[in-house]
Amino acid sequence: MPHEPQDVNAAHDATHDDQFPVTGDPLDEALLADAATWHAELPSVEQFAARMEPLLSSATPAPMLTPPADDMATDIGAAFDSAPTPHPTAIPSRSRRRGLLAIAAMAAVVALLAGLFQFVAPRRGLAPNANRPTASAPTWQSSTPWQSSKACDPNSYWPDPGNNITLNGMAMVAPDDGWAIGTITHYGPVYGETVLLHLVQGQWQRDPLAIPDVKLDSIAMVSPTEGWAAGSISEQNRLDLFLLHYSGGRWTRVDLSAVTPEATQIEDAFPVKVVMVSPGNGWLMANTTILRDPKNPASRETSLLLRYHQGAWSVILQPPVTSTTSFWDMDSRTPDDVWLVGTDYQRLTPVIARYAFGQWSVTTQTASGQLESIAMLSATEGWATGEAYPGPNGSESQLEHYDGTNWSQVSLPAAFAAVTLTHVFADAQGNVWIAGVQKTSPGTSGRIVNKPVILQYRGGQWSQFPWPYPDDEYLRAIASVAPGEVWAIANIVHTRGCAPAAVTGLGQGVILHYVNGVWSQTILP
Amino acid sequence: MRQREEAATQPEDEPAQATEGSAMRAQWQDEFARLARPHMAAVLRTAAALVGMADAEDAAQEALLRGMRAWPELRDPTALKTWLLRITYNVCMDWQRGRFGSDRHRTQPLADDAAGLPTPLVSDPGASDHAARLDLRQALNQLAPDLRQAVLLRYYVGLDATEIGIAMRLPASTVRSHLRRARILLRAALDIAENPTPTLPRKEEQ
Numbered sequence: 001m002p003h004e005p006q007d008v009n010a011a012h013d014a015t016h017d018d019q020f021p022v023t024g025d026p027l028d029e030a031l032l033a034d035a036a037t038w039h040a041e042l043p044s045v046e047q048f049a050a051r052m053e054p055l056l057s058s059a060t061p062a063p064m065l066t067p068p069a070d071d072m073a074t075d076i077g078a079a080f081d082s083a084p085t086p087h088p089t090a091i092p093s094r095s096r097r098r099g100l101l102a103i104a105a106m107a108a109v110v111a112l113l114a115g116l117f118q119f120v121a122p123r124r125g126l127a128p129n130a131n132r133p134t135a136s137a138p139t140w141q142s143s144t145p146w147q148s149s150k151a152c153d154p155n156s157y158w159p160d161p162g163n164n165i166t167l168n169g170m171a172m173v174a175p176d177d178g179w180a181i182g183t184i185t186h187y188g189p190v191y192g193e194t195v196l197l198h199l200v201q202g203q204w205q206r207d208p209l210a211i212p213d214v215k216l217d218s219i220a221m222v223s224p225t226e227g228w229a230a231g232s233i234s235e236q237n238r239l240d241l242f243l244l245h246y247s248g249g250r251w252t253r254v255d256l257s258a259v260t261p262e263a264t265q266i267e268d269a270f271p272v273k274v275v276m277v278s279p280g281n282g283w284l285m286a287n288t289t290i291l292r293d294p295k296n297p298a299s300r301e302t303s304l305l306l307r308y309h310q311g312a313w314s315v316i317l318q319p320p321v322t323s324t325t326s327f328w329d330m331d332s333r334t335p336d337d338v339w340l341v342g343t344d345y346q347r348l349t350p351v352i353a354r355y356a357f358g359q360w361s362v363t364t365q366t367a368s369g370q371l372e373s374i375a376m377l378s379a380t381e382g383w384a385t386g387e388a389y390p391g392p393n394g395s396e397s398q399l400e401h402y403d404g405t406n407w408s409q410v411s412l413p414a415a416f417a418a419v420t421l422t423h424v425f426a427d428a429q430g431n432v433w434i435a436g437v438q439k440t441s442p443g444t445s446g447r448i449v450n451k452p453v454i455l456q457y458r459g460g461q462w463s464q465f466p467w468p469y470p471d472d473e474y475l476r477a478i479a480s481v482a483p484g485e486v487w488a489i490a491n492i493v494h495t496r497g498c499a500p501a502a503v504t505g506l507g508q509g510v511i512l513h514y515v516n517g518v519w520s521q522t523i524l525p
Numbered sequence: 526m527r528q529r530e531e532a533a534t535q536p537e538d539e540p541a542q543a544t545e546g547s548a549m550r551a552q553w554q555d556e557f558a559r560l561a562r563p564h565m566a567a568v569l570r571t572a573a574a575l576v577g578m579a580d581a582e583d584a585a586q587e588a589l590l591r592g593m594r595a596w597p598e599l600r601d602p603t604a605l606k607t608w609l610l611r612i613t614y615n616v617c618m619d620w621q622r623g624r625f626g627s628d629r630h631r632t633q634p635l636a637d638d639a640a641g642l643p644t645p646l647v648s649d650p651g652a653s654d655h656a657a658r659l660d661l662r663q664a665l666n667q668l669a670p671d672l673r674q675a676v677l678l679r680y681y682v683g684l685d686a687t688e689i690g691i692a693m694r695l696p697a698s699t700v701r702s703h704l705r706r707a708r709i710l711l712r713a714a715l716d717i718a719e720n721p722t723p724t725l726p727r728k729e730e731q
Contacts, residue, residue, distance in 0.1 A: 189595075
């Protein structure tokens with residue numbers, strides 16, 4: 001049992017692990033007093049334990065536990081017996097629940113939605129996996145309302161096992177060639193695992209590179225034969241920047257040790273972003289904790305911007321922002337000009353930083369809020385989304401537009417006022433997209449329903465783009481590859497169970513394709 | 526091939542040979558439930574420190590359920606606490622990143638209102654104690670995330686530097702330097718002088 005902060009004897013022990021708290025020190029006394037108040041504000045541990053008891057007890061009937069991954073490694077070739085897929089590696093996957101029931105249920109859902117969205121069943125040529133069994137029962141298929149807590153089916157506490165793939169980024173190089181990347185979210189303490197999926201000859205295949213303890217956040221392809229993928233890796237009890245380069249048909253890790261400052265520690269709450277403007281120019285952004293000079297607290301840096309230029313990555317001096325500023329996103333359309341958006345948490349105000357022609361300019365907006373996503377269409381136009389805090393209890397989405405001179409707030413049509421805006425994207429076709437979520441209140445079922453919402457900017461207006469899939473599927477990237485043809489990635493995250501003890505599963509990555517007015521979906525194995 | 530068999534069966538069917546496995550898993554599940562109980566407070570407090578009061582129970586629940594499913598990989602009671610804390614930290618980071626795209630990004634300052642929303646302005650006239658508490662929390666919220674996390678996990682959750690290091694993927698020495706740095710900044714923000722008669726010999730320049 002670790003010693004409690006009030007254990008003053010331990011604090012006096014010079015050989016003890018910790019020097020703090022120091023008895024009689026006013027700051028430590030204040031912290032400990034506030035900690036006691038905070039404990040009193042916490043949810044009761046006893047009540048929490050009571051809530052957990054049925055979830056943890058084997059006496060509660062439930063489907064069998066998912067065995068460890070080792071037991072489930074299979075050759076993906078065996079999973080799809082309808083089309084020969086020359087796949088070089090096995091993919092460990094969780095238990096699959098394919099079957100006629102799943103397919104029938106899925107078809108029923110499809111039919112159900114057809115009336116609403118004029119949805120037509122996927123045709124073979126367009127949906128590569130339409131004729132394959134789904135990798136797991138799509139549990140979102142059930143549209144029966146959840147029962148009240150008392151009558152709730154305990155089995156529903158168990159999220160159906162998905163592939164546990166979290167897709168974080170997508171880059172399409174052609175209508176029939178592209179990449180989706182992400183990580184595997186483990187139940188245990190493992191940080192992640194490389195997931196790189198490649199669309200080739202109409203099929204999505206997992207690249208054989210499988211490095212453990214890696215989260216891939218972002219991918220940028222400069223051509224069908226070259227690209228970069230960035231994220232973070234947990235190694236030697238630290239979190240490092242992780243960068244892959246695609247060339248000659250293979251992904252290889254880029255050694256950044258000579259590029260980044262020593263003891264750069266990546267902040268894992270913030271995604272790493274890589275953007276390529278051309279084969280020879282690009283940018284990479286991460287949030288970090290670097291103390292360049294341990295003796296000088298002012299040398300602390302919290303953001304890292306790398307520039308790719310003339311064949312090499314190098315560090316750009318960090319923007320002149322406070323150490324409490326974190327950047328959520330970055331985008332660029334020109335070799336000499338890059339934008340970062342984030343938040344100054346000291347003032348709780350949005351921050352926009354621009355590095356252009358060797359100089360930083362930082363704009364801190366006055367209204368309380370934060371900016372989380374940015375998409376530039378060119379050097380003179382862009383969009384950003386975030387959150388605004390108009391009052392003590394208020395939180396609403398905000399949308400901003402850059403016109404070449406200023407960033408200014410833009411109001412969405414009233415119909416979208418309650419949509420939580422999560423990301424904004426601009427694709428190579430010049431389309432602008434927003435991914436959002438419409439949250440509905442629990443109602444009698446006790447279950448909060450999250451409905452994905454896609455907005456598209458066309459002809460100077462924002463309108464809703466058709467999205468036929470049910471709840472709990474969250475769009476993570478979207479791009480138009482040709483007029484009327486769109487690829488997207490999403491994560492299905494099941495929220496099951498009965499309020500207030502709803503359980504969130506680890507999710508299931510899916511790849512979506514829209515062409516000729518029809519969406520089709522590939523649930524990854 | 527097992528997979529082809531699965532393709533033909535109902536999803537709920539359990540192959541006969543797995544019944545023995547089910548009994549084993551049930552035993553592990555109960556074992557986990559028993560062994561995890563003493564650590565629930567730490568998991569819940571860590572979650573509250575990282576994602577805020579409003580989401581603390583949900584995040585803690587997620588962490589414990591993940592732990593239960595991964596328990597067969599560990600099954601070492603002596604390592605369970607830090608193992609659970611690392612899982613809790615992972616869950617909370619996913620929460621902050623926006624939970625697989627279901628929500629906005631968020632970092633969670635130490636909330637000083639029931640709604641759990643950040644409140645940069647001190648607007649509550651309250652008692653002087655209340656005002657002092659808000660000042661302290663404001664000062665905490667002004668720290669960089671890693672420094673704030675170290676303070677919260679040390680003073681509010683009661684973890685030691687080694688445990689914090691395991692949860693945050695940092696060497697314990699880095700955790701201690703975070704704590705030193707955070708205390709300097711907090712003193713400056715709150716205008717608290719150093720204790721003129723320290724009870725510990727000063728180990729190094731602060």
